[in-house]
Amino acid sequence: MLKRNGILIRHKYREYLFSTLAMSASLYLAAIVDNMMVGNILGGDALAALNLTTPVVCVKNIVLSIFVFGGNTIAAMYKGKRDHQNADKAFTFSIGFGAVASALMMLIGMLLTHPTAMLFSQGGSLYQMTFDYLLPLWASAPIMTFSMGTSTYIRTDGMQKLAGALPVVSNVINLGLDYVFMAVFGWGVAGAGWATVTGYALGTLLLIPYFRSKARTAHFTKVKPSDLRVLAEVIKTGLPTALTHACQFVRTLAINAVILATAGTLGMQIVTICLSALNIALIFINSTSMTLMPICGALFGERDTGGVRYVLRISIVITLVISMVILAVFMLIPAAVGSLFVPLSAEASAQLTVALRIFSLCIPATGVAYVIRSFYQSTKQNGAASLLTVLEGVVFIVPLIYIFAYTNQSLMWLSFALAEIASVVVIVVIMQLVAGRKQKKNFLMLDNTSERDTLDMSIHNEIEKAVEVSKEIVAFCDKNRIAPELANILAVSAEELAVNIVKYAYKGKNEIDICLRLTENQLVLRFRDNGVIFNPTEYIDESGREITGLSVVRSITPDITYNRVLGFNVTIVTVANTTGVPSKQPAYAKSSVS
Numbered sequence: 401m402l403k404r405n406g407i408l409i410r411h412k413y414r415e416y417l418f419s420t421l422a423m424s425a426s427l428y429l430a431a432i433v434d435n436m437m438v439g440n441i442l443g444g445d446a447l448a449a450l451n452l453t454t455p456v457v458c459v460k461n462i463v464l465s466i467f468v469f470g471g472n473t474i475a476a477m478y479k480g481k482r483d484h485q486n487a488d489k490a491f492t493f494s495i496g497f498g499a500v501a502s503a504l505m506m507l508i509g510m511l512l513t514h515p516t517a518m519l520f521s522q523g524g525s526l527y528q529m530t531f532d533y534l535l536p537l538w539a540s541a542p543i544m545t546f547s548m549g550t551s552t553y554i555r556t557d558g559m560q561k562l563a564g565a566l567p568v569v570s571n572v573i574n575l576g577l578d579y580v581f582m583a584v585f586g587w588g589v590a591g592a593g594w595a596t597v598t599g600y601a602l603g604t605l606l607l608i609p610y611f612r613s614k615a616r617t618a619h620f621t622k623v624k625p626s627d628l629r630v631l632a633e634v635i636k637t638g639l640p641t642a643l644t645h646a647c648q649f650v651r652t653l654a655i656n657a658v659i660l661a662t663a664g665t666l667g668m669q670i671v672t673i674c675l676s677a678l679n680i681a682l683i684f685i686n687s688t689s690m691t692l693m694p695i696c697g698a699l700f701g702e703r704d705t706g707g708v709r710y711v712l713r714i715s716i717v718i719t720l721v722i723s724m725v726i727l728a729v730f731m732l733i734p735a736a737v738g739s740l741f742v743p744l745s746a747e748a749s750a751q752l753t754v755a756l757r758i759f760s761l762c763i764p765a766t767g768v769a770y771v772i773r774s775f776y777q778s779t780k781q782n783g784a785a786s787l788l789t790v791l792e793g794v795v796f797i798v799p800l801i802y803i804f805a806y807t808n809q810s811l812m813w814l815s816f817a818l819a820e821i822a823s824v825v826v827i828v829v830i831m832q833l834v835a836g837r838k839q840k841k842n843f844l845m846l847d848n849t850s851e852r853d854t855l856d857m858s859i860h861n862e863i864e865k866a867v868e869v870s871k872e873i874v875a876f877c878d879k880n881r882i883a884p885e886l887a888n889i890l891a892v893s894a895e896e897l898a899v900n901i902v903k904y905a906y907k908g909k910n911e912i913d914i915c916l917r918l919t920e921n922q923l924v925l926r927f928r929d930n931g932v933i934f935n936p937t938e939y940i941d942e943s944g945r946e947i948t949g950l951s952v953v954r955s956i957t958p959d960i961t962y963n964r965v966l967g968f969n970v971t972i973v974t975v976a977n978t979t980g981v982p983s984k985q986p987a988y989a990k991s992s993v994s
Contacts, residue, residue: 405911417691429567450589450672464545465645479964480697502542532593548566553616562606569606702970730757769788772824773789873916873925905934910929931969
């Protein structure tokens with residue numbers, strides 16, 4: 401019996417992971433590199449000043465999350481439903497409105513630079529450096545939103561090398577200019593900020609090939625007031641991730657205030673190093689969770705519950721493996737990690753060693769929380785995603801760090817791990833209770849499926865395997881007492897499609913996923929492959945003649961559609977389930993191939 405092996409989705413996840421890793425690195429590397437350069441060139445106080453401006457980074461990421469990540473997920477869902485018109489509207493709202501919102505935010509932020517710097521530094525000795533860094537930090541908002549926002553669509557269009565090159569080039573330029581602006585020109589912490597602005601401004605030049613490409617599937621389009629429902633979907637989907645940064649804004653203000661009051665400047669240096677080290681981990685954690693979103697969103701749009709569960713398992717496993725490796729490094733060489741950011745005295749190094757080891761316990765739990773939140777977002781469980789964000793971002797962390805800071809400062813660093821663990825446990829318990837009330841299988845809240853109503857299988861792209869597909873479908877339909885004439889249509893269609901996908905969509909060995917789903921009203925047969933663009937509903941061979949077998953399929957199936965989603969060819973045959981009283985006669989199939 402043919403079974404689904406998950407290889408196709410695993411390859412797609414791996415393909416997207418590397419480009420997402422580059423994009424995620426761009427979100428965190430600018431801060432990490434700036435912290436390293438500032439700490440080593442300008443010293444610990446300048447490093448602490450950069451950490452005081454973190455709430456502004458959170459505000460920038462709120463806009464990025466709402467419009468870009470929300471828009472990209474909604475666009476993927478619409479493509480999964482073969483609705484390219486609304487997918488283009490989501491792209492237009494995502495990039496266009498995102499850039500405008502970032503520009504307005506930049507203007508307001510620059511006008512309020514002085515009071516903001518006073519608030520963050522509490523009017524202390526770090527005020528001037530905080531002020532100097534805030535100006536370029538605000539200036540980078542619209543550039544990064546447009547640049548990184550477009551990069552997410554480049555990635556989902558399958559142009560992985562271009563998507564990965566953009567953040568890499570931007571950060572290489574940023575790194576080089578950090579040294580020039582700070583060490584050569586003597587611009588201080590402001591130099592680090594303007595290096596970031598310049599790096600991403602030059603990096604946007606790499607977007608030109610994408611906008612000139614005829615292969616791209618995301619296009620700007622005219623939008624009307626009636627299209628605001630798509631904007632509402634974009635905002636609603638991006639809100640949980642945006643809420644993460646909003647909670648980080650509140651959490652960072654609270655943590656900075658508590659640490660300045662209880663541990664002084666040295667405490668600020670240590671927490672800055674810990675959070676910068678966490679950013680290293682978040683490059684990978686954010687990559688695994690964000691890779692899940694468009695793939696899971698497209699599969700969810702196609703109602704591929706098995707595929708959704710599979711990509712979730714892949715994401716959890718990879719996240720935990722990476723998290724444990726990073727945790728081990730931080731446990732073994734905490735002082736060496738700290739020295740990457742700023743030269744430390746013997747006393748500071750001893751305190752950092754204890755703090756970083758305890759703090760790093762939060763990394764695996766943070767990884768699981770990120771994946772679960774991304775999963776709920778991509779399956780339209782936005783309430784659950786938002787609740788998880790608030791729990792980990794504010795509800796647990798702020799009280800815990802306050803209590804420990806004033807009772808036992810060594811345990812203050814443990815509050816980060818405790819908050820993440822408590823948040824994951826609480827959300828799983830709550831969603832399990834909701835699942836029981838809504839008659840869902842478990843806290844994932846996916847539709848219940850069984851082997852009785854779903855035939856899910858994978859085959860190698862070989863003619864012999866393609867022929868076996870029709871036999872599996874005949875047996876499945878016979879088992880479910882589907883009328884023989886319906887089983888015959890599905891079997892013939894499946895064999896012809898599978899054989900021609902093998903012949904024309906692939907050059908080399910690969911996989912094809914096939915699913916037959918029975919509902920009360922329909923029989924839905926879906927093919928998915930990651931070969932070259934191949935539309936079997938209108939395919940013509942090199943001689944200019946239509947493929948005979950595909951003509952047969954189109955003549956016997958009332959509804960056959962093709963879609964290109966996330967680099968997959970997706971072909972769906974839908975037949976009305978008119979079986980009525982189940983037939984006891986065996987089904988049969990005959991195609992032009994077998």
